Amino acid sequence: MxxxxxxxxxxxxxxxxxxxxxxxxxxxxxxxxxxxxxxxxxxxxxxxxxxxxxxxxxxxxxxxxxxxxxxxxxxxxxxxxxxxxxxxxxxxxxxxxxxxxxxxxxxxxxxxxELHLELHAADLNSTIDELVDFFMPQAQQQGVQIRSDLASGTLEAWIDPPHIKQAVMNLMLNAVQGMSRQPEGVARELILRTSRGVDEHKRPVVVLHVIDTGPGIAPDAVERIFDPYFTTKSGGSGLGLPTTRRIIDAHFGKIEVHTEEGRGTDFVITLPVEDGGVTHQGASGGG
Ligand SMILES: Nc1ncnc2c1ncn2[C@@H]1O[C@H](COP(=O)(O)OP(=O)(O)OP(=O)(O)O)[C@@H](O)[C@H]1O
Ligand SMILES: [Mg+2]
Structure with missing residues (x-):
């Protein structure tokens, strides 16, 4: 029983x-x-x-x-x-x-x-170098000094260089526009810094900082800067940062911002070194 x-x-x-x-x-x-x-x-x-x-x-x-x-x-x-x-x-x-x-x-x-990305292994440093060369006259015209502080050697990442240029250009434009509103005598410096790192899964990544000595972003605004159409500029579309984020997302990367009013802003982009699409299925550049 x-x-x-x-x-x-x-x-x-x-x-x-x-x-x-x-x-x-x-x-x-x-x-x-x-x-x-x-x-x-x-x-x-x-x-x-x-x-x-x-x-x-x-x-x-x-x-x-x-x-x-x-x-x-x-x-x-x-x-x-x-x-x-x-x-x-x-x-x-x-x-x-x-x-x-x-x-x-x-x-x-x-x-x-639609975003049509052609992701492949390419040197992020030379992509940034080319962008800085191109942007330098415009920055100088606004009294802004650009400084590149790039990781040594080539910095291979899994990117589409023209789209990365577009994404970073939006950040540089915002930085210069912010600094040109600063009073005379206040330092106007735009720094592009690259380095190597690992993500939270220990996968290799490259990191790009776009740092400015501009006015910074107010706490209530910073939560909305990536929202489409959010702008504090009279002629702004408010689509610059959303476009940048969209491009970085399509690279399986991420973008963060650190900012302090009166001191400046640091946008940090992290990008995979190897084919991100293999490990992150289902994402594509379409939109
Ligand atoms: N580096 C920065 N310093 C200060 N404020 C910034 C910076 N970057 C972005 N912002 C703030 O974020 C807002 C949104 O930026 P975004 O690039 O999306 O649009 P926009 O610059 O206003 O318009 P557009 O890019 O079409 O010219 C800006 O209006 C500004 O208030
Ligand atoms: Mg903008």
């Missing part, structure tokens, strides 16, 4: 454990399904919004052109200046608004467009 009881309990336990395992597996499958559905829906929404932006952008060009033609026609009309001027002024503001909307759509399409 005790043996039978033991057998029954054993069977019940086994059945219980099996059921729990099956249920857990099913929950995982359902969660994975939901993730795939969400990703698909986001991709659909992305391509719909891109299509919509294109559709609005094209007629805006035509509107702009027609406004210009109308203005010219009105200027040629033999009417009093008194009557002509308000019309021309109104058409002028119509044209400017059409142009502004076109600008917004252009920025959006650039940000939301």
């Amino acid at each position: 005790p043996m039978l009881l033991g057998f029954a309990i054993g069977t019940l336990l086994t059945a219980g454990v099996t059921t729990a395992l099956v249920l857990r597996h099913m929950a995982r499958v359902r969660a994975a399904d939901a993730r795939v559905r969400r990703a698909k829906r986001l991709a659909e929404l992305g391509s719909m919004t891109r299509g919509l932006a294109h559709e609005i952008k094209n007629p805006l060009s035509t509107i702009g052109l027609n406004v210009q033609l109308l203005t010219e026609a009105i200027e040629d009309l033999s009417v009093d200046d008194e009557d002509r001027k308000p019309l021309v002024r109104r058409l002028g503001s119509l044209g400017r608004e059409a142009e502004r909307l076109r600008g917004i759509l252009t920025d959006f399409l650039e940000y939301a467009g």
Whole structure:
């Protein structure tokens, strides 16, 4: 009898454990399904919004052109200046608004467009060197000194150099714009520093700091700087940093910021040395 009881309990336990395992597996499958559905829906929404932006952008060009033609026609009309001027002024503001909307759509399409990265082993140091060479005159014009403090030798990373240049250029532009608002006499220095390191899984990485001696970022703003359209500049689109983050994400890297008001800002980019896509499945440059 005790043996039978033991057998029954054993069977019940086994059945219980099996059921729990099956249920857990099913929950995982359902969660994975939901993730795939969400990703698909986001991709659909992305391509719909891109299509919509294109559709609005094209007629805006035509509107702009027609406004210009109308203005010219009105200027040629033999009417009093008194009557002509308000019309021309109104058409002028119509044209400017059409142009502004076109600008917004252009920025959006650039940000939301597909990213086609060609990741391969390349030297981050020479990528930064080329960028500094290119950017130097613009920085000097704003009274900013650029200093490169690069790791010795070549610094191989798994990158697409033109896109890395675009990502870092956005940081350099922000740094120079921030520093050019500083009063005269305050040091304006932009430092690009590279080094070797390892990530939290002990995989080799390269690290790039973009450091400025600008005004720093207020604590309530710093949480929002990577949000699309967040800007504190009158002519800013607020898409510079989101674009940079998107490019770094597509490299399987990460970007962090350390900042102190009145002292400056340090953006830190970490990039894998080896093919990040092998270990991080499912991510691609698309968007
Ligand atoms: N180095 C920096 N120093 C001070 N503030 C910064 C710095 N980098 C970014 N910011 C802040 O983050 C905001 C968002 O930056 P982002 O590059 O996304 O947009 P933007 O520079 O305002 O516009 P755009 O890049 O289109 O010219 C900026 O408006 C600014 O307030
Ligand atoms: Mg910017």
